[in-house]
Amino acid sequence: MLRRLERSDRLNWSVIEKYLPLYEKATVLTLKIGWLGVLFSVAIGLAVSLIVHYRIPVLRQTAKIYIEIFRNTPLLIQLFFIYFGLPKIGVSFSPEFCGVLGLGLLGGSYMAETFRSGIEAVDKIQYETALSLGMSKAQVMFHIVLPQAITYSTPAFVANIIFLLKETSVFSAISLMDLMFTAKDLIGLYYKTAECLVMLVVFYLLILLPVSVIGSVVERRLSYASFGD
């Protein structure tokens, strides 16, 4: 075992250099699908949280069911169902679209909860004051409630984005050539496990570390806003 350790603790840089373009391509794909999914989920989340907030009759119950279903099932199963199950009843999508759709639906349910609790955290007196100042309902929402709600929900929002970008690793299961798929493929083909895994970790760090750092800076800046009360 010791000899094996000695032999393999040095990385073969020429291998890394050779695989680098593949990883770069995979990173671009991961980023593209990840961020599209995040955008999609923010849109869904905002819509759903407003529906729940305004208690729109039928839509509200639908939204509740949607949130419960997608919060309580794993993304991998959702993707398998969308990608392998739905074509059997005549609904088929490309893998990229499936990825964005799955991520968007999963993220939408998390984002909806985040935004809802943010909106709920805004004090009732804020609504009443704004209404008594003669603002319309829409004005109250966009000028008074949402800015404060965003401040309250930023930490959870950032955590959700990181969670969603991490979840993109699941896409390899539906044959999307993302980072995870590339690493798995190369390990299977050339058996350069150490190099492939190190590159995998480095590229995920490159994707997620900036988000984490920027997120915590934004969190700190926005937390000044809540010192007023």
Add this chain to the structure above:
Amino acid sequence: MQALGIDVLLKGNNFIRLIDGLCTALRISLVSVIFSIVFGIVFGIVMTYKNTVISVVSRVYLEIVRIMPQMVLLFIVFFGTTRMFGLNLDAELASIIVFTFWGTAEMGDLVRGAVSNIPKHQYESSYALGLNKAQTYFYIVIPQTLRRLIPLSINLVTRMIKTTSLVMMIGVVEALKVTQQIIEANRMTAPNAAFGLYLTVFILYFLACWPISLLASYLEKKWSA
């Protein structure tokens, strides 16, 4: 309905195998949760000490867990250790190690949050009432911490169960793998079985997680008042 896989599901012991696969996933998550809670409580209490080394190490650990996808960790532990150290880990053991590593960080963070959220006046009032340090912890701090902690850690259980669906990627035969096997075995006779079977797994996972999340939100509501 026949064409969509319900018949395949009920044929032979297919459904029993599916449930068996789900039980494998649940077993992995249960074992990991127990370890995570034990280690997480220790880790969380350690984090409340104000010490530079401890805070740097724990910050790095938390950041790694926060940033690395669980799948990457699974690959590193399962394939990496085999290749680099010649350790031949069982896939189930590898996944328990990874989920415990991940869960300990999550749990530790929850414990730290719950402990440091207890307002200072709680300690001071209980000292003023003549309780000693042990009594303060036992009667004042721990009950309040548990009230905050239990709903959050129940949520961790559902997340753990959801994440165990990934272990199929390193070759553990759980619900999703069993489904694939059943679909492959019946590829000729029931080509459309995939729809019904994947829907079944979807529902099974939902049924496994939903009651637990309901319990968590019920407790959260009950105890927050």
